[in-house]
Amino acid sequence: MSSTDLYVVADFCLIPIGTGESSVAEHIAECHRVLEKSGLTFKMHGYGTNIEGPWSEVSQVIHDCHAAVHAKGAPRIATNVRIGTRVDRETPVGRGNEVKLKRVEEILARDEQA
Amino acid sequence: MSSTDLYVVADFCLIPIGTGESSVAEHIAECHRVLEKSGLTFKMHGYGTNIEGPWSEVSQVIHDCHAAVHAKGAPRIATNVRIGTRVDRETPVGRGNEVKLKRVEEILARDEQA
Amino acid sequence: MSSTDLYVVADFCLIPIGTGESSVAEHIAECHRVLEKSGLTFKMHGYGTNIEGPWSEVSQVIHDCHAAVHAKGAPRIATNVRIGTRVDRETPVGRGNEVKLKRVEEILARDEQA
């Protein structure tokens, strides 16, 4: 069971704790730098970051975001991750989150035509 | 304590359960219609929806999404919500999520100039 | 659609931000006091709190936890909430989370008998 590496479409939101300042932007920017080096597809939004790829790589890059934010001085971190996998069809690599959103937009576009 | 209605910057991801089909796009489109009627600021992304407003209104509209998705046939629903509040400064109404993202982008833009 | 008040079985995890200390125990204890006054069924575990009741009441008490934790000095808070509703059967009031766990335990107990 552990031999396969499922493809995962995910979203995560990392919160530094105990920093003494309420702004988290510097820490999130640091995550952006880590994500960029990973080569994985990702996109930040107002309350988290869409990311996708093989499970082990997505897990590793979130781990490395934690390591980088700790290195920047955060003594503690709490992250919330949403993880989606499916076996009924192939997820188009690097386009899983984009395709999900597009499908909803197509349905809504039909509303306007009707 | 319960007299105030905190302003909340949030993100939620609704999952219909027991529908017999792996696609959730029709249900998410239904949420979009509910959200649009609410008048609140919201923006869908690949793994959820940014939304903000007074706590009671944000809570009510997510409730109404559940009611609408149940009405469309989902016997059960599981939603994940991220909720942020702050009292150190005013959140610009309807622009809380946007402003958070902009701050990170400004920090990253300085990287490129350096 | 907004007239009903769905019964919700939930779990939430509240994180104070910008407090300058990595411990969150005092803030979580404050939430416990707020929850106790609410009269709703709840149970803390190692990474959050099970809670259930009518949607509006569960939402209100989480709001009041935020207000109380802000009053104790946290300038900013990020909470993660898992919300479950169902319309295929009645949830036994105050026992939704307990019953879910029991069903899993019953299935596992059959493993041992087999």
Add this chain to the structure above:
Amino acid sequence: MSSTDLYVVADFCLIPIGTGESSVAEHIAECHRVLEKSGLTFKMHGYGTNIEGPWSEVSQVIHDCHAAVHAKGAPRIATNVRIGTRVDRETPVGRGNEVKLKRVEEILARDEQA
């Protein structure tokens, strides 16, 4: 940065999608069997499972729960994970979630004595 393997105190809630039945107990029981084989410390509650250990092992076992639940017939899965790491002090191995809860209970016990 990626050389270390941070110790993680976590909680996850796995939701099978597209199964055609609203009950998820059989799938969660399957996760329990996978978790037990992992040797990691875990504890189920009404809306998820506390789990802890080295990051890579916790990630791997949640992956293996997905694989097992797919093998049982779920075409799609959505999981929510809360992940906590800290570098200000050692987490007592296998007792991170338990210790967090104990600290809150100690604070509340003082209330009753006062």
